[in-house]
Structure formats: structure tokens, C-alpha cells
Amino acid sequence: MTTYFIRRILLMIPTFLGSTILIFVILQMAPGGPLERTIQQLQAGAMQQGESVGSVGDIMSGGSSVLPESALRELRRFYGFDKPVYQRYLIWLGVWPREIKHREVKFSGDVKEVSKNVGRGTYMTLRLEGEQVGVYDKAGITSDIWKGAIDKEASKDDNVVATIFQTEFSGILTGNLGTSYTYDQPVSEVMAPRFKVSMFFGLTGLFLSYIVCIPLGIRKALNHGSAFDFLSSVVVFAAYSIPGYALGMVLLVLLGGGSFWDIFPLGGFRSPTEIWETLSLWGKIKDQLWHMVLPIIAWSISSFAGLTILMKNSLLENISQDYIRTAFAKGLQEKRVIWVHAIRNSIIPIASGIGGVIGVVIAGSYLIEKVFNIDGFGKMGFQAILDRDYPITLGFLVIVVVIRLVSNILSDIALATVDPRIRFK
Amino acid sequence: MPEQQEISLSILKKRWLKFKTLKRGYYSFVLLVILYILSWFLPLLVNNRALVLSYEDEMYFPIISGYYAGSEFGQDVPGETIYRELQATWESENSENWVIMPIYPYSPFEDITVAGNKMYDPPSNTHWLGTDNTGRDVFARLCYAFNISISFALVLTILNYIIGVIIGGSMGYFGGRFDLFFQRIIEIWSSLPMLFVIIIISSIIRPSFFLLIFIYTIVNWIGMTYLMRAEFYREKSKDYVAAALSMGQTNFKVMFKHILPNAMVPIITFFPFAIVGGISALVSLDYLGFGMPPPTPSWGQMLDVGLQNITKAWMVFAPISALFSTLIMVVFIGEAVREAFDPKVYSRLR
Numbered sequence A: 001m002t003t004y005f006i007r008r009i010l011l012m013i014p015t016f017l018g019s020t021i022l023i024f025v026i027l028q029m030a031p032g033g034p035l036e037r038t039i040q041q042l043q044a045g046a047m048q049q050g051e052s053v054g055s056v057g058d059i060m061s062g063g064s065s066v067l068p069e070s071a072l073r074e075l076r077r078f079y080g081f082d083k084p085v086y087q088r089y090l091i092w093l094g095v096w097p098r099e100i101k102h103r104e105v106k107f108s109g110d111v112k113e114v115s116k117n118v119g120r121g122t123y124m125t126l127r128l129e130g131e132q133v134g135v136y137d138k139a140g141i142t143s144d145i146w147k148g149a150i151d152k153e154a155s156k157d158d159n160v161v162a163t164i165f166q167t168e169f170s171g172i173l174t175g176n177l178g179t180s181y182t183y184d185q186p187v188s189e190v191m192a193p194r195f196k197v198s199m200f201f202g203l204t205g206l207f208l209s210y211i212v213c214i215p216l217g218i219r220k221a222l223n224h225g226s227a228f229d230f231l232s233s234v235v236v237f238a239a240y241s242i243p244g245y246a247l248g249m250v251l252l253v254l255l256g257g258g259s260f261w262d263i264f265p266l267g268g269f270r271s272p273t274e275i276w277e278t279l280s281l282w283g284k285i286k287d288q289l290w291h292m293v294l295p296i297i298a299w300s301i302s303s304f305a306g307l308t309i310l311m312k313n314s315l316l317e318n319i320s321q322d323y324i325r326t327a328f329a330k331g332l333q334e335k336r337v338i339w340v341h342a343i344r345n346s347i348i349p350i351a352s353g354i355g356g357v358i359g360v361v362i363a364g365s366y367l368i369e370k371v372f373n374i375d376g377f378g379k380m381g382f383q384a385i386l387d388r389d390y391p392i393t394l395g396f397l398v399i400v401v402v403i404r405l406v407s408n409i410l411s412d413i414a415l416a417t418v419d420p421r422i423r424f425k
Numbered sequence B: 001m002p003e004q005q006e007i008s009l010s011i012l013k014k015r016w017l018k019f020k021t022l023k024r025g026y027y028s029f030v031l032l033v034i035l036y037i038l039s040w041f042l043p044l045l046v047n048n049r050a051l052v053l054s055y056e057d058e059m060y061f062p063i064i065s066g067y068y069a070g071s072e073f074g075q076d077v078p079g080e081t082i083y084r085e086l087q088a089t090w091e092s093e094n095s096e097n098w099v100i101m102p103i104y105p106y107s108p109f110e111d112i113t114v115a116g117n118k119m120y121d122p123p124s125n126t127h128w129l130g131t132d133n134t135g136r137d138v139f140a141r142l143c144y145a146f147n148i149s150i151s152f153a154l155v156l157t158i159l160n161y162i163i164g165v166i167i168g169g170s171m172g173y174f175g176g177r178f179d180l181f182f183q184r185i186i187e188i189w190s191s192l193p194m195l196f197v198i199i200i201i202s203s204i205i206r207p208s209f210f211l212l213i214f215i216y217t218i219v220n221w222i223g224m225t226y227l228m229r230a231e232f233y234r235e236k237s238k239d240y241v242a243a244a245l246s247m248g249q250t251n252f253k254v255m256f257k258h259i260l261p262n263a264m265v266p267i268i269t270f271f272p273f274a275i276v277g278g279i280s281a282l283v284s285l286d287y288l289g290f291g292m293p294p295p296t297p298s299w300g301q302m303l304d305v306g307l308q309n310i311t312k313a314w315m316v317f318a319p320i321s322a323l324f325s326t327l328i329m330v331v332f333i334g335e336a337v338r339e340a341f342d343p344k345v346y347s348r349l350r
Helices: A002-029 A034-049 A069-079 A085-093 A187-222 A227-241 A244-255 A273-278 A281-319 A322-329 A334-363 A366-371 A377-387 A390-418 B011-021 B023-039 B083-093 B138-174 B176-191 B194-204 B209-220 B222-236 B239-246 B251-262 B264-288 B299-308 B313-341
Strands: A098-107 A113-117 A123-129 A132-136 A146-150 A160-168 B052-055 B058-060 B098-100
Touching (some): A002 A085, A002 A390, A002 B176, A002 B194, A034 A069, A069 A098, A123 A160, A132 A146, A132 A160, A187 A227, A187 A281, A187 A334, A187 A377, A187 A390, A227 B313, A244 B264, A244 B299, A244 B313, A273 A281, A281 A334, A281 A366, A322 A334, A334 A390, A366 A377, A377 A390, A390 B194, B011 B023, B011 B313, B023 B313, B083 B098, B138 B176, B138 B209, B138 B222, B138 B251, B138 B264, B138 B299, B138 B313, B176 B222, B194 B209, B209 B264, B222 B251, B251 B264, B264 B299, B264 B313, B299 B313
Antiparallel strands (some): A098 A160, A113 A123, A123 A132, A146 A160, B052 B058, B052 B098
16 A cells, blocks of 8 residues: 555656646747747837837847847747756756856957956956867866857857856756746745635635535435425535636625625725725735635636535435344444444545645636636746746746646545545555 | 327436426527527528528529629729628618618628627627627627537537447457556546547648547547446346347347347436536537638637727637536436436435
């Protein structure tokens, strides 16, 4: 059993690599990536400003609508597009040295040695040694920190362009998800608050749907074929046939001050910060609940139908088993037979579903977040794709993938824990 | 002639008879099939071009032959004839000429550029469900979107099934390395958040109907593959397969002629739910703006516009009711099919 789970966890590694490679390649192949977008923006800016280019500084030297070569190179280096895809992937993973703090150096004509300021008044001596660039400090010893390389694409005949840079291993394996292009913040800092918002909704919704669905399913199973069963089936079918976000829209139009009643707010996680800060604790709780009601209903509806039917069918199946007949035959009370014998066995498929639900909690709710304009995790990922903010997109997808992989294992563990008959091999 | 014996009914026929007794599902099925067939004739029913028109003793069929300039029928409008107005003028003049319009004389693409159309017109006798933000008739768009949604889901599901049967069937039938390899691929595939992958791909290439189906199929084939793998895996160890093989049948024949008919139950019972998935997928993609290219009528796009104009309730309620009633009919069918195919009869307590 333990060996099985250890093997499963080890198998996560190739799956993780496979899916991240897939995501990475799809994103990198996409035209209109961040590099092209930035170039376009800069050019558009230059066109607007005509001759008077000031804001973008040296990148826009000359004021023409075409970016100078060196600026293009710098941009390409900034976004990492000067490397082949596999290197970019490995760098992003954190197992290939990442080059940082680039500085460009030109060797023109016969000059083989250049001194370069690397900040804080420190100078490094660069020496052209055939195909390589040596970097030496003041004492003439090869530098440990700085490395040099020739930029082959930029070099022409006599003019050799080289870069010096520092290297470090930093990628997702070292916990560095990069810096967002649009928010200009580390990705993890952008994600953390939004992740919390989504978790908050997800877990509350999960909790509520379990609280409603399990008793409802039990009741339906015990009264199979009754009027109650029929009526609640209608509700269940209706719930199954309406996507959560569509229900959210209906609720907004009806109760959110659209055309009918104005009871609940139109959206948002809670009141804006200015108002939120002035509220008392009780006020905060009320405000939070007030904002939560509609999204939570919309969120829970998606799992409501499935869970209820699962609970009902599972209990029905158990009730028709022989061991229940035996229990009745030996004269046990109906209550005891159902609540002690049958329910315990019927809860198994529900318990094992928990892991799977967690994955949905995180990623599946962005349509609802969009409808209710909640600044959550899913909406952030969606927006990042629109903005071509690759660090965030990649970070988002990686987290979703990891959560799914882990939750798959969690469901198996949950299943094995509740049902001692199940043994994985 | 001897009468056919009752016992010789095939299992499928028995199931069909059982299905017919489940009224809710059966009537939904009939209704949905009729509506879908009707929806292919929508240009004859919901359109702004006249079906038949008689002008100076000559017959015209604009619905087939297409564009006629207004000047051809003596109408003083730039561009195409506005047949509704033509009909009104000729009727008021009691002239010899006549026009037969479709039952609902508005097209899903006709916006405010056509005289007489207003933005955000609330539901009325002329526009049954009002007009949207560009003055297009909501009811007309709803009808055309129905056809597109169902067609999308049908084509998508059938494609997924073909891939699922071929790959999943081979996985279960051949097993070994092939099975292991595809299992890994499926695991990788299913760990990805697919709607996001579709959004990424759709943001790169502007999808058309078939491109969208293609993208979705790439992403969506896994579900059926899993089912088919299990089904083929179970069936292949049965005696009839060994018998067929020992008689020299090829693997291909064994798979598709012998095993497949025995693996039909999950294929059929899963079908309606796959349709539900297909329809909702298209709606959510359209809602996010990554589905059909505009101005294709689509429920998702209508939802998006509706939510932006939340005070105009008809614009939200119309597409949602259409979506909801379509989905609930399919769910009823699915439930009935499942019951017809499921020999298990739940016993009540004691």
C-alpha cells in the first residue's frame, strides 16, 4: 500500500514535467507574445510622440518608429527570447543558470580589452580570447561572479558585441515564479491574495454543498419514489441543467439591482477598501456575508446535483444489498440499520470524491468570478492569458496542475482510508 | 404466415421499448429531434428575406436567389430591399404585387443599420424577445444559435467517440507498452486545465466552427478513451473473443465487429451527457469571447451582452432560458436512456 502511494508520488514527476513542457511550448509558440507586444507598444508610443521621445529613454534613441538593434537585443534578453526553447524551459524550471544583470560591451576593430563599469565604481576588465570572453577583476584574477559571452547574432565582422552577466539558479523548483509583466510584482505576491479569495469561496461552497447534499441524498433514497423524491428530483435536474455562472447571472438580474429587486451587491469580494476599513467587526462580517450569498449559491449549484444523486444512488444500492436484509432479519431497528450499517458504506464514494473536488475549487470557478467581478485566482489566470503575462500564466497553470495531481492522490488515499476493502497494487 | 414470436426481440429493441415508456425522456427526445430538424429550415421560418414575391406579374424568390436591390421593386432605399416595408406599402396600396414573408420576418444579423430597428427594444409584438445592443432581433438569434449549439455538440461528441473508440479500444485490446504510453499521455492531458488551454489556443488563432471543434476534440477525447479502454479490456478476456481469434479473424475485425457491439452500452448512455458538456462548453467559450467569431449568433455571446446591460432583463433571460430548456431536455433524455439500459431495479426498504 505504502509502496503504491510512493510510486504514485514518484510518477507525479514525469507527469508534472510533461504537462509543464506542453504548456511552456504552447505559450512560447504563440505569436503576439510579450516581446512583440512590448515592441509594438514602444513603436506606437514613438509614432505618437514623433520627434520628442523622452519617456522611454535610451531605448527610443533617434525617435524613429523602428527600434534600434541594441534595444531590441535588450528586450529579447529581458524576456529570455535570446535562448532556444529548451534552455528557456530549463531556466524557468531552475536547473539551468539564469543570466541576470546583463551589460553589453563592444569590441571594435583591433581592441581586445575593454574596461566596464559594473556598478558601485567597480570595473571589470574584459578580454577577447578567441571565441570566448574572459572577465577579470582589478587584480587580474578571473571573476567568479561575472561571466562573459559573445553575442554572435549582434556581432559583425570587426565589431564584436559581448555581454557580461551574473548567473543564478532560480526557477519554479527554487520557488521563484518570476516577476509579472503587468503587475510589476513577483508572481507569488500577485497570486497569494487572489488564491486566498478563491479558496475562501471554494471551501465555503464545498462545505455548504456537502451539508445540503448528503442529507438530501439520504432523504431521497429513503423515500425513493415518493412525492418528495420526485419534487426534489426536479430541482436536482434543473440544477444540473444550468451552469453555475448562468445561474449567477439570473440571480444578479433578479436580486442584484438589475431590473427587479436590489437586495445584493452587483459583485466584488467585499466592499471597497475605503469602506471596508471603516467597518466594525460585526459590520465586516455582515458585509462579507452580504457579498458572498449570490456567488456561493452559483458556485455550489455545480456540485449540488452530482453530489445529491451520488449520495442517493449509493445509499439505494447499499440498501438493496443482502447484508441489510440480514440486519433487518436479525431484528435490528430500522434507524440503526440505516444510520449505522447502510450510511457508513454509502458515504465511501462521496469521501473519495473530496480530492477531485479540491481541484475544481481552485480552477473551475473563474466563470463565476468573472460574472461577479471577484478578483480571484481563476480570473487572474484568465486575465494573464489575455495580457500575455507569461510568468503569471505559467505560474497559474503550474499551480493548477500540481493541485490536480495532488488531489488525485488524495482521493485515492481517502478512498483507501474509508474503505478498508480497497487495496491498491 | 406465422406470427413473429415475442421472445425474439433484440436487446436493443427491448431497450427502445423501455425508453418509450419513460415519458419525460421520450417526449423530450421527440421534441428535441423535431426542433433540431426544424432548425435546419430556419432560413424559411426566421428571416428578413421574402419567400416569394410577385412584382409586375413576375415571380421572385429572394430567399433562394439572394440579393435584390430595393430599386428593382420600386422601393426607394439604398442597398437591399426591405421586404417587410415592401409588404406593408403594397398592402396599403392594394396593388397587384404581393410578398410572402417568413413567419418571423427578422434575420439574426439585421442590426440598426436597417431602418426601423432600435437598440434595446423591449419585447413586443414585432420583436418577440426584444433587440440587443446592436439592434439585432434576440429571438432570431436565439433560434439560429440553437442550431449551431446542437450541431457543435453533436459533431464534437461523435468525433470524440471515434477517437475514443480507436485509441481507448486499442489501449484495452493490445495492452502492454502501447497502453502504458497512452496512459501517461492521458494523465498529462487530464492534469491540464483544459478550458485555459483552449483559451490560449483560441487567443492565437481566431477559430471558426470546425477549427473550434478540432481544438475541442484535441482537448476532450480523454473521457471516452477511458471508458472504452475499460470496456475493451474487460471484453477481450471473454470466450467469444478467443473463439473469433482462433477462427483466424484479424485484430481489426475482432475489435470492431465483435467487441465494439458489446461495448455499446457506455457509448449510448454517455451520449446525452456528452452533448450537455458540448453545449455548455461552447456557451462558456462564447461568453468569454473565445468561441465562434462574431457575428455568429450564440447564446454565450448573448449572455455576455446581457450581463453588461443588466437592467434589460430580457437580454439575460432569453439566452438563459433557451440554454436551460435545451439542457434539461437533453438531461431528461440521458436519464431515461440510462434507466432503459440499466437492468438494475432498486428495491425499496424491506
